[in-house]
Amino acid sequence: MKLVIAIVRPEKLNEVLEALYRAEVTGLTISRVRGHGGETEQVETYRGMTVKVELHDKVRLEIGVSDSFVEPTVRAILSAAVTGEVGDGKIFVLPVEKVYRIRTGEEDRSAVTPVTTEESGV
Numbered sequence: 301m302k303l304v305i306a307i308v309r310p311e312k313l314n315e316v317l318e319a320l321y322r323a324e325v326t327g328l329t330i331s332r333v334r335g336h337g338g339e340t341e342q343v344e345t346y347r348g349m350t351v352k353v354e355l356h357d358k359v360r361l362e363i364g365v366s367d368s369f370v371e372p373t374v375r376a377i378l379s380a381a382v383t384g385e386v387g388d389g390k391i392f393v394l395p396v397e398k399v400y401r402i403r404t405g406e407e408d409r410s411a412v413t414p415v416t417t418e419e420s421g422v
């Protein structure tokens with residue numbers, strides 16, 4: 301299993317969610333975050349040190365997937381989140397040691413595979 305973490309523009313969230321849905325990627329967690337992407341336009345001084353401060357609102361998606369879903373997940377995000385302008389975001393793919401579905405105690409691949417749509421809750 302892998303954990304795909306994507307930081308995207310908030311205005312691209314709906315497109316990203318639609319693309320993920322089309323790729324049959326269902327379970328995910330979304331947070332509003334603020335981030336810095338390395339740009340250095342704004343400079344402030346803090347205790348005599350020059351600190352670069354430029355935080356932008358972003359959305360962070362966390363998606364736990366089995367290995368075969370990594371590529372479709374990443375492709376969906378890449379194609380839906382891109383504008384071509386600086387600040388489009390990043391995608392990180394992390395190894396996952398264990399996954400448990402709390403309700404059933406299922407582990408690993410079965411724990412990230414969606415149950416039938418009728419019974420799947422959010």
Ligand SMILES: Nc1ncnc2c1ncn2[C@@H]1O[C@H](COP(=O)(O)OP(=O)(O)OP(=O)(O)O)[C@@H](O)[C@H]1O
Binds near residue numbers: 335339386387390
């Ligand atoms: N190395 C990083 N680690 C963690 N989060 C990052 C990293 N780089 C970027 N981010 C997150 O992604 C957001 C968007 O970053 P951004 O798209 O500016 O990355 P970039 O590498 O500078 O690409 P670009 O050249 O397109 O600006 C940041 O605001 C931050 O939340």
Ligand SMILES: [Mg+2]
Binds near residue numbers: 336337338339386387
């Ligand atoms: Mg940047």
